[in-house]
Amino acid sequence: MTDHSRDAGLARRLPEAVTQPEPVGPFPPTDEMLAVPVDPALSREQADRLKQAWHTPQGWRYLSAVNNTEVGVWYSMTAFGFMLAAGVLALLMRVQLAVPENDFLSAERFNQFFTMHGSAMMFLFAVPMFEAISILLLPALLGARDMPFPRLSAYGYWCFLIGGFFVLGSVLFGVAPEGGWFMYPPLSTEAEGLGPDIWLLGLSFIEVASIAAAVELIVGTVKCRPPGMRINLMPLYAWYVLVVGGMILFAFPPLIAGDFLFELQRSFDWPFFDPERGGDPLLWQHLFWIFGHPEVYIIFLPSIAVAAMIVPTAARRPIMGYSWIVLSAVGTGFLSFGLWVHHMFTTGLPMLSLGFFSAASEAVVIPTGVQLFAFVATLIVGRVKIILPMLWIAGALAVFTAGGLTGVMLALAPFNWQVHDTYFIVAHLHYTLFGGMVFPIIGGVYYFYPSIRKKKLSERLGRWSFWLTFTGFNITFLPMHLTGLKGMPRRVFTYPGDIGWDWLNLVSTLGAFVVAAGILVFAWDLVRPKGHQPLAARNPWNGGTLEWSHDVPAQAWGVRSVPYVRSRYPLWDDPGFLERLDAGRFYIPDAPEGLRETIVTSAIDARPQHVARITGPSWSPMVAAVFTGGAFIFPTFKWYLAAGISGAFAVATVIYWLWTATARVPEAPTKDAGLGLRLPTYVSGPKAPGWWAVFITMLGDATAFASLVFGVFFYWTARPDFPPAGAEHADLRAVAAAAAALTLAWATTLGARELNRRTLRRAARILLGAGAALAAAGIAALILAVRLPEMDPTSHVYPAIMWALVVWTVAHIGAGLIMQLYCLAGSFAGRLTPRHDADLWNTTLFWHFLVVTCLVTAAVVGLLPRAL
Amino acid sequence: MFWRQPRDRSLWHMILAPTIWALHFVLVYGVTAVLCAKWDAADLARLTIFASTAVALTLIVAVGRGAWRQWDYLDGWDDIHDRPTDNHRRRFLGHVGFLLSLVSTIGVIYVTLPAVFVETCR
Numbered sequence: 001m002t003d004h005s006r007d008a009g010l011a012r013r014l015p016e017a018v019t020q021p022e023p024v025g026p027f028p029p030t031d032e033m034l035a036v037p038v039d040p041a042l043s044r045e046q047a048d049r050l051k052q053a054w055h056t057p058q059g060w061r062y063l064s065a066v067n068n069t070e071v072g073v074w075y076s077m078t079a080f081g082f083m084l085a086a087g088v089l090a091l092l093m094r095v096q097l098a099v100p101e102n103d104f105l106s107a108e109r110f111n112q113f114f115t116m117h118g119s120a121m122m123f124l125f126a127v128p129m130f131e132a133i134s135i136l137l138l139p140a141l142l143g144a145r146d147m148p149f150p151r152l153s154a155y156g157y158w159c160f161l162i163g164g165f166f167v168l169g170s171v172l173f174g175v176a177p178e179g180g181w182f183m184y185p186p187l188s189t190e191a192e193g194l195g196p197d198i199w200l201l202g203l204s205f206i207e208v209a210s211i212a213a214a215v216e217l218i219v220g221t222v223k224c225r226p227p228g229m230r231i232n233l234m235p236l237y238a239w240y241v242l243v244v245g246g247m248i249l250f251a252f253p254p255l256i257a258g259d260f261l262f263e264l265q266r267s268f269d270w271p272f273f274d275p276e277r278g279g280d281p282l283l284w285q286h287l288f289w290i291f292g293h294p295e296v297y298i299i300f301l302p303s304i305a306v307a308a309m310i311v312p313t314a315a316r317r318p319i320m321g322y323s324w325i326v327l328s329a330v331g332t333g334f335l336s337f338g339l340w341v342h343h344m345f346t347t348g349l350p351m352l353s354l355g356f357f358s359a360a361s362e363a364v365v366i367p368t369g370v371q372l373f374a375f376v377a378t379l380i381v382g383r384v385k386i387i388l389p390m391l392w393i394a395g396a397l398a399v400f401t402a403g404g405l406t407g408v409m410l411a412l413a414p415f416n417w418q419v420h421d422t423y424f425i426v427a428h429l430h431y432t433l434f435g436g437m438v439f440p441i442i443g444g445v446y447y448f449y450p451s452i453r454k455k456k457l458s459e460r461l462g463r464w465s466f467w468l469t470f471t472g473f474n475i476t477f478l479p480m481h482l483t484g485l486k487g488m489p490r491r492v493f494t495y496p497g498d499i500g501w502d503w504l505n506l507v508s509t510l511g512a513f514v515v516a517a518g519i520l521v522f523a524w525d526l527v528r529p530k531g532h533q534p535l536a537a538r539n540p541w542n543g544g545t546l547e548w549s550h551d552v553p554a555q556a557w558g559v560r561s562v563p564y565v566r567s568r569y570p571l572w573d574d575p576g577f578l579e580r581l582d583a584g585r586f587y588i589p590d591a592p593e594g595l596r597e598t599i600v601t602s603a604i605d606a607r608p609q610h611v612a613r614i615t616g617p618s619w620s621p622m623v624a625a626v627f628t629g630g631a632f633i634f635p636t637f638k639w640y641l642a643a644g645i646s647g648a649f650a651v652a653t654v655i656y657w658l659w660t661a662t663a664r665v666p667e668a669p670t671k672d673a674g675l676g677l678r679l680p681t682y683v684s685g686p687k688a689p690g691w692w693a694v695f696i697t698m699l700g701d702a703t704a705f706a707s708l709v710f711g712v713f714f715y716w717t718a719r720p721d722f723p724p725a726g727a728e729h730a731d732l733r734a735v736a737a738a739a740a741a742l743t744l745a746w747a748t749t750l751g752a753r754e755l756n757r758r759t760l761r762r763a764a765r766i767l768l769g770a771g772a773a774l775a776a777a778g779i780a781a782l783i784l785a786v787r788l789p790e791m792d793p794t795s796h797v798y799p800a801i802m803w804a805l806v807v808w809t810v811a812h813i814g815a816g817l818i819m820q821l822y823c824l825a826g827s828f829a830g831r832l833t834p835r836h837d838a839d840l841w842n843t844t845l846f847w848h849f850l851v852v853t854c855l856v857t858a859a860v861v862g863l864l865p866r867a868l
Numbered sequence: 869m870f871w872r873q874p875r876d877r878s879l880w881h882m883i884l885a886p887t888i889w890a891l892h893f894v895l896v897y898g899v900t901a902v903l904c905a906k907w908d909a910a911d912l913a914r915l916t917i918f919a920s921t922a923v924a925l926t927l928i929v930a931v932g933r934g935a936w937r938q939w940d941y942l943d944g945w946d947d948i949h950d951r952p953t954d955n956h957r958r959r960f961l962g963h964v965g966f967l968l969s970l971v972s973t974i975g976v977i978y979v980t981l982p983a984v985f986v987e988t989c990r
Contacts, residue, residue: 028952231879232949232960323947323960327967334886335975338893350904350989352913355982356897363978367971566952604877605957717905 025677072136086120100497110493111178118181131213145558158625159209167202185273205632214248240305251294253704258287270800278797289340300436306444314390315382331367361411392443403431424484450536472514544569561586620657684838735862738781745774746851876958904989932969938962
């Protein structure tokens, strides 16, 4: 990084940088230290203080809770509710298709239903369910008190709830989108009504929440593992969370970039996908499927991760081939990005290009298969007890394997052309998604329920539910392979009789109701009152991982003390572990300051680094989500002023939330963390979880920006008239001025951080102020660069995409400017000091990414078109 | 920063091989898209693909060799690395890195095969 290569002569003349306190004391603890008993009276006092710090708000204030155990439950129940709603849509469609020439649903309504069924199942159920369950379980699996940013989880949840109701509610008013869950233009750009806007804005809103959750889960896995849990001891679930979080960062941003272009076309007639004005509908397909195919694995991997937790417990032995499963998770994560064009085999791309994607689609089978073999191997060598969750996992493996085999067929382009857009595809995708997601998740709910709710679900209802769902599923979807091979296209609201499709459809419809019965039995088991039922045993399945060290009855503190871990299965391998955990023998067993805390450790070897103060109950996440919702929802109705005001309030709420609750100057620089270890209470830069969160967020942001730049090159390759002959180009002087001002704004921010660390606070403030002024100047120059030559974005795609890049960059500079001013205000208010400079580190990191964005924009807008 | 970390303590080194696969994939896709769309130059596209495959495979083999040494399998024929020690962490990261090099090698070869068999852009 550039900050290490500063001028040695200058550095000598400046004061020394303030140093951060380091951890002091023994690590790892010795067996003797761990064996020292804790005084029971002291332990009780500590437990009382912890209870107070982690007290969950009661009454109507309960909704201000941010604890992962509360937010995770709301999140997963909401996602399950949306799943049931989307399931009802499916049943109604199946009724319509039961017999030929049926008029139960109109064509228009049918179109809305299949669009919303797909959209809701993918965006409101499958992905959020992963995030919900991970938020709920990850701290328990890692022996952490909570996620690193509890209010961010709460914010994500409220965004999801509002966005979900908005999108799904549109079905009740008959204004839902009708173009299929992938919204292809020109059908959806030309569509009348609000449908596509609801889809684009509502789901973009939810995607932002998804990325927030991904950031939190990655930081949670990397930085919040318990001391001693090295990377080779991590529960496999955490590995999958890490991989899937990374995939979300690179998969969702292209879709957000696509949504951005799409909505600009719908609202302002910028012709990105209109071939008459130089646009190309295929760009949307590329952006959508660069998201859409990894999405399938984003759904599948976490569910298979649940299987990876259940299988060792059922086999009563450690998992076979831990490294192989990690290989398979990471390998699938990578390869799944090379498959997107297999959804576009019929679009007329060069034959050679189709071959690459066909080959990569076959290659991904290898890592996917490896993990299934590892599970089977574990079961073969173990002493298997078919516990109920294992039944669901077994069903999942069978169904998913069948779906995987049709996937291998579909990866071959010539076969794909034959069955493209037929019911064969519907059968295939339901086999992969039901087998790869629904079965394992329900199995996971049966497995983890005692850890979440301290009660067991019913064994009998669970078996009923499984056999109903499993048979019903196969009755519904197995015949669909044949229906598809017999030529029935997807997405038709009815069909003529006597061409061999009648009985197949009738069977599928009957099967669908059997599935529904199975899911309803499960839903009833989930929500039925369990007050009279005794509490479940603490470790009812005899699992070996940390989530089974939970407290019965429930405690809000997560863990009594954050353990020192030295095995993959501490409950199996480490005698005395539970007693020490409960007595508070391990780390941070106390909350003398009455604050919520968790331990932050190093990324690979989990050496303790820092006691992190984490945020408690607050209304600000909910308020911020409501205003953010306004900023996304009002534009649907073209109420741009209201949207702007709502957005401003959202920003103000977030600033209030950050100012009052994050990066507070602690009462003492270090504190006793237990077992003789003293840890810093404030860290900044790469040791701080917040810095990692910014880094990861900006990786995702950079991906979205890269997708826009990809758009420019895509138009250049796909269109002969890009840029059109004689087109006005951006003003070169203004572009150069913008590049200079923004580079200086970055340099002053970096300089401010370095001067501040060297106790030159006034100079740092001057630089921050100058940086903000330069950023503002950069915004003005960038806008002038495309305003001056009167490039009309509605006339052709070339000015439109240049404008889009400028709008994107300007919005980001605006954020960078707010961050500079925030640091400036912090410096004046005494919350940002030479030693407490986390905000300034994070702002500088943001500006590192921002300056690259600005320079690329300047090059692409100012120089590239003149060179093409 | 991460590139200064020693490879036995680095997740970034572990994922080097699939990263090479990804770069190779992007290059192959981009080159074909541009050459086929702009100039219908299938032969040039195929040549570029073969050349970049040679480079990618060489790099992956180099990465894989490093990972193989780090895994140190022949010393004790041990493939379960579940102890809380520096040695087990080092060997675990080497093991996964090595397996990822194998999958990446297969991936690169697969993606090259179409260029062997398909001789035209159409």
